[in-house]
Amino acid sequence: MRTEHNDPPPAVHLTGVTRSYGRGDAQVHALRDLSVSIPRGTFTAVMGPSGSGKSTFLHCAAGLDTPTSGSVRLGDTELSGLSETALTLLRRDRLGFVFQAFNLLPALTVRENITLPLRLAGRKTDQAWLTEILHRVGLSARADHRPSELSGGQQQRVAIARALVTRPEVLFADEPTGALDSRTAAEVLGLLRQIVAESGQTIVMVTHDPVAAGHADRVLFLADGRIVDSMSAPTTDRVAERMARLGAWV
Numbered sequence: 001m002r003t004e005h006n007d008p009p010p011a012v013h014l015t016g017v018t019r020s021y022g023r024g025d026a027q028v029h030a031l032r033d034l035s036v037s038i039p040r041g042t043f044t045a046v047m048g049p050s051g052s053g054k055s056t057f058l059h060c061a062a063g064l065d066t067p068t069s070g071s072v073r074l075g076d077t078e079l080s081g082l083s084e085t086a087l088t089l090l091r092r093d094r095l096g097f098v099f100q101a102f103n104l105l106p107a108l109t110v111r112e113n114i115t116l117p118l119r120l121a122g123r124k125t126d127q128a129w130l131t132e133i134l135h136r137v138g139l140s141a142r143a144d145h146r147p148s149e150l151s152g153g154q155q156q157r158v159a160i161a162r163a164l165v166t167r168p169e170v171l172f173a174d175e176p177t178g179a180l181d182s183r184t185a186a187e188v189l190g191l192l193r194q195i196v197a198e199s200g201q202t203i204v205m206v207t208h209d210p211v212a213a214g215h216a217d218r219v220l221f222l223a224d225g226r227i228v229d230s231m232s233a234p235t236t237d238r239v240a241e242r243m244a245r246l247g248a249w250v
């Protein structure tokens with residue numbers, strides 16, 4: 001039991017998480033006895049060869065998938081044992097998601113896309129917060145445009161704003177720059193970095209791209225369902241070198 005004198009809990013804490021699919025000879029262990037803490041206010045990148053378990057890790061950590069065994073905690077909340085409904089509410093109220101595909105609604109304006117999660121949750125929009133978010137993602141002048149009128153990078157920035165509007169404890173990003181050219185990707189990664197630095201947002205990002213991972217505070221390297229290494233203050237070159245040793249591009 002923690003007391004008020006102890007440190008706050010990490011944003012996300014996985015202990016002994018295993019996720020297996022199938023059975024018998026066909027059984028696949030996507031995650032094997034994985035334990036890790038994601039501190040609050042940090043930007044973590046998750047890398048690893050194809051099939052190493054990155055998506056499964058993200059899905060288990062975000063309550064989108066249930067481990068076969070082990071514990072996942074979001075702050076003080078243990079996810080195992082929560083009902084589907086409780087998990088849905090937890091994801092809606094406490095987490096934000098950004099994917100490779102922007103998933104914006106084409107008929108809605110930027111402002112309406114960003115505030116959609118609030119409307120779905122029956123919450124009122126805090127106009128000052130919306131103004132602040134639009135400013136942060138550099139879209140103040142585009143609030144009344146539709147997604148088709150925006151570049152790919154701008155559309156992803158709308159998706160980031162939509163993920164932030166509910167003030168999530170953790171923002172989970174799955175290949176957020178996968179559909180962007182390298183210059184636009186750098187802008188989006190710079191924005192994520194800035195959100196962590198300026199507002200203490202916790203971000204967990206799965207990526208194949210050493211350049212993207214180079215923007216994080218820490219990189220976790222997965223291989224065959226296990227965390228085999230981590231790197232603080234990563235650079236693109238060091239990440240690429242580590243990935244090459246994992247055989248990612250062999």
Ligand SMILES: Nc1ncnc2c1ncn2[C@@H]1O[C@H](COP(=O)(O)OP(=O)(O)OP(=O)(O)O)[C@@H](O)[C@H]1O
Nearest residue numbers: 021028029030048049050051052053054055056057
């Ligand atoms: N629904 C499923 N049924 C069976 N096996 C699965 C399922 N989902 C994932 N796997 C297996 O679990 C392992 C990890 O998959 P996962 O998608 O987490 O890897 P990844 O690192 O995200 O891969 P990629 O980089 O190619 O997206 C792989 O061997 C995959 O084939």
